[in-house]
Amino acid sequence: MNFLSAENISKSYGDKKLFENISFGLEQGQKVALVAKNGSGKTTLLDIITGKDTPDTGSVAVNNNINVAYLSQDPTFNESETVLEHVLKSDSPILRTVRRYEEVLDRQLTDTSGKALKDLEKVTAEMEELKAWDAEARIKQILGVLKIENLHQKIKELSGGQRKRIAMAKVLIDEPDLLIMDEPTNHLDLDMIEWLEQYLVRAKLSLLLVTHDRYFLDRICDEILELSDGTMYRHKGNYSYYIEKKAERESMEAASVDKAKNLMRKELDWVRRMPKARGTKAKYRMDAFDDLKEKATSGKREDKLQLSVKMSRMGKKIMELKNLDKSYGDKKILDDFNYIFKRKERIGIVGKNGVGKSTFLNILTGKDSLDKGEIEYGETVVFGYYSQQGIELTEDKRVIDVVKDVAEVIPMADGNNLTASQLLQRFNFPPEQQYAYVSTLSGGERKRLYLCEVLMDNPNFLILDEPTNDLDLQTLSILEDFLEEFPGCLLVVTHDRYFMDKLVDHLFVFEGEGKVTDFNGKYTDYRDIQEEKEAEEKRLEKERKKQEKEEKPVAPKAEQKRKRSYKEQKEYEQLETDIEQLEAEKEELNNKLNGSVTDHAELMQISQKIGEIIDLIDEKMMRWLELDELNG
Template identity: 50%
Template sequence: MNLVSVEGISKAFGERVLFSDLSFGINAQQKVALIAQNGTGKTSILNILAGKDRPDTGMVNTRKGIRISYLEQDPELDGSITVEETIFRSDNEVLKVIHNYERALENPEDQNQYQKAFEAMERFNAWDFETQYKQILFKLQLTDLNARVETLSGGQKKRIALANALLNKPDLLILDEPTNHLDLEMIEWLENYFARESITLFMVTHDRYFLERVCNEILELDQGKLYSYKGNYSYFLEKKEARELQDAVELHKSKQLFKKELDWMRRQPKARTTKSKSRIDDFHDIKNRALQRRKDHQVQLEINMERLGSKILEFHNVVKAYPDTPILNKFSYSFLKGERLGIIGNNGTGKTTFLNLLTGKATPDGGKITTGETIQFGYYTQEGIQVKEGQKVIEVIREIGEYIPLKKGKQLSAQQLLERFLFDRKKQYDYVEKLSGGERKRLYLCTVLIKNPNFLILDEPTNDLDVVTLNVLESFLLDYPGCLVVVSHDRYFMDKIVDHLFVFRGGGVIEDFPGNYSDFRAYEDSSAGMRKEDEAQENTKSSAEKNHWREEGKRSGLSYAEQKEFKQLEKEIQDLEKRKNEMQNAFLDPKITPDEIANLSRSLQETEDLIDQKTERWIEISIQAEK
């Protein structure tokens, strides 16, 4: 069933054309992602779909009566009301029924109100939805429902807006960078939620694992043209490569034909026949095709840097805490040359505070931090570039220097540097405030790197960067010889870049894990499986010490069939966890093909769904046994 049809839309701001003559459709239960470079109009397309903006030409036809929810990158919320009031402002009638029921529970003496609320819950069959509503709030860590929105961080506001979008139960959910400001646990939960729910999605995201595991169609806006790929991210990569290879073949043929026709044109007399004129017109068309150049500029990062000395950075029994929130507790660590450290942990566990301690922006409450004399920090913060009114892109770089030193004694002008960061000469004279969010982040990254840091700190560097820029940034960082510390929720990025992790558990506990994020997840899952196995063995041992399984069954409240099913479930969950770990490790094979990734992703999702299903049943029987 078609929900939305987009026909020939275009959008421009002054002389700057974002896109023109785009057409596509969105059908029920499709999970579509839009991929394009920053500044090509991705967010504008989402705004047009959501009805917040209008195209200059063309039209958007929406199926009558469908409900659309839109999660913006920077949602606008009423700061004067509470989290709870924000959530219950939803258009979802069932959510309003739940709200009335919870109010009735707060006033048990008003039996009439309670009876009406209870009957409404029954009439709308709202009990299951109430459970789901509470699960969504819990998973997104929205526990303080009485907090005023104006007191919350940008990340907390984004999570409120996401909860609203999910609870609205829309026919079409439009998402602009949904994983920004979510920690890794939340992202994985959201992946599973979208994979499990029969929901229609249209999204823009840079999270490539999210694209791989959630989407079943990808639209690519490239050089002003829209290409459709009926598959996930692995399928997209494979078919995009094939398309570009075919384009190269066609371009070569056009060039050969152009040379032939050019020779014919030069030999033609001035007096031409009608047939010749037709061929001349064809020649000009061939010429245009032959002279096409793909604008596949890549960010080339060959920045020079000062050599690291023998002493890098050392923590000696460092203590740091805020009221009721310990961050570090007698923490000691010495950084080595070429260190490649990733930092993960839930929001509020102290990751950004740790980075500020590294750079001297924060001071420890106890202990000592010593920094080597040759250390030059480059700190890419979440706040991004500070925009000055009326400042142009080129002026931002010239404030730092007119020429930038490169390797082997070479240098680069400010204009050339910006071109390497995908800012052409015309774009360099645009005002910074007119840049898209992703373009601003790209410019900010440029200003950090041109200072030649030998100790690079990146706090959520992947937010708002397009997939093309991310691939180039990863290539640079793989060759970066200095020390590197990365905080990121982008699992694909972390897997490629870091060698070990600091896992912030909260309460001042930091674990040093030797491996990347996928290694860590595999370890965590296997540890959870082992804990279940130990508990099962302990239960079996305890059970054996008792007289007879029939008497034990009577005491536990389980029938013989339930006891048998319980033991069988434990074994099946253990086997599934082992299979899941094997599949996750298979992703790390450098020889794995895109087809194998796609097949493996489907198998992994099926296995995870089975684990969830059997674990839920295992918990049900456990609860029954305790009665």
């Protein structure tokens, strides 16, 4: 069934043409990613699809029989609403009833008249009638995972990150047939991202998403739409397959353009030598020359972001942290933390939202104070701090003036000096864009300008707080290449698992209550060990319960739990075997999904099968728990 059709869509802003006559569609069950460079029009295209913007030409048709939800980068809210009112605002009778149930529960805590109790009895009956308890449990799970705890807080009191998570909860709770998401992993911690990844893999919905998270792309999407130079390219398969096919396509295009350029040189020589009197007789040749010229100059100008700024010399002593303590009220961020930084260290910082990762970076750079402890800095250390907040850019200022405010001339790693204009060209700001106003820049272009400003100080100790947000995949790849070769120290906070795995050697794990553990390895290594620990803890807990039952004194018959029947015992044992087999099958399918399978139909089948297996595991696990409660 067709869910979405876009036909001959074009959009321009002034002289800037984003895309022209692009067409694509989305079928039921497809999970598609849209990728493009910053400023190419990804968000504009999503806004057009969802009716928030209109195309210059073309049309978009969305199936009238489906429910569509859109998670935008900057969700809009009714500021006077509470969290509960927003996330459960719906035409669904079930969701409306769950909302009333939660409101009455809260009112009952302070009501002394008895009215709330009567209302609770009434709404509980409605919950029973609509069989809404499963929906309530699912809603509580989504809100719990996304750390949305105070349901009665006003939207106007929330931070930007909290707002994005509430918008996320809203679209997931609505259970749409078609879900459109623009950078869904921004403002989520790593645990939330991994949960969302699994949720979307198993969810029976169609998906169109924009994200820079390559692991996320690779594991969820079975098709990639690439918007490049105003043209749409379609790639069946996951992100790894897309990268392979894109490289093949660009190689073929480059070879074709090179051939056309060689032919054009010969034709150009002929055109220059052609006698004017014979011009009318050679008109066909002139027309062919014009066609050839167009092809020879059609090669994409890949404005590669070049990061090669000079690094300040670094001495032997870098930075030493001595007995650092930091708290906010009752919340402890650091508790007697000690560390000596060494040359060329590459450290990733991980931990749940709110444990103090950004505070730690602010302490190191002197933007925040310590309660106790001391930081000794080496004399040659020059920090480059890329913070989440970025720089305050004046909207009516030109791009080149932002750079000139820092320096007119910038020394580079190769010994040359660059003007502000030349530096901006290396950061993929062509001359025509350098004199554009900051207000015209996309989110990713603003972040690129900020990165340029940070590196202009020639740092030898880079501190990056969520540098991947809003950057396109091409810029991310080049930034990673630069950081791999960067000879100084690197300290990075990021929710991009691919970025972290590629760049860091070890981790500072913020576990909460001021505890920070130094883990020697990459993020994927850390997660593997954590999963093994969790599995072992579950096994030990199961053994402990079993042992307690065996050691428990025999109670009088009236108090004894019913024993499992022979049939139930056989079912109990079979369930254990079934669950193990299903887990193994799920693991095998996940490996296939992340491996060599490129066929679109097969990828869709695998994704659907994984969702069915997870549902089956949950069902069998519930039955196993029921039987486990009985005495064997």
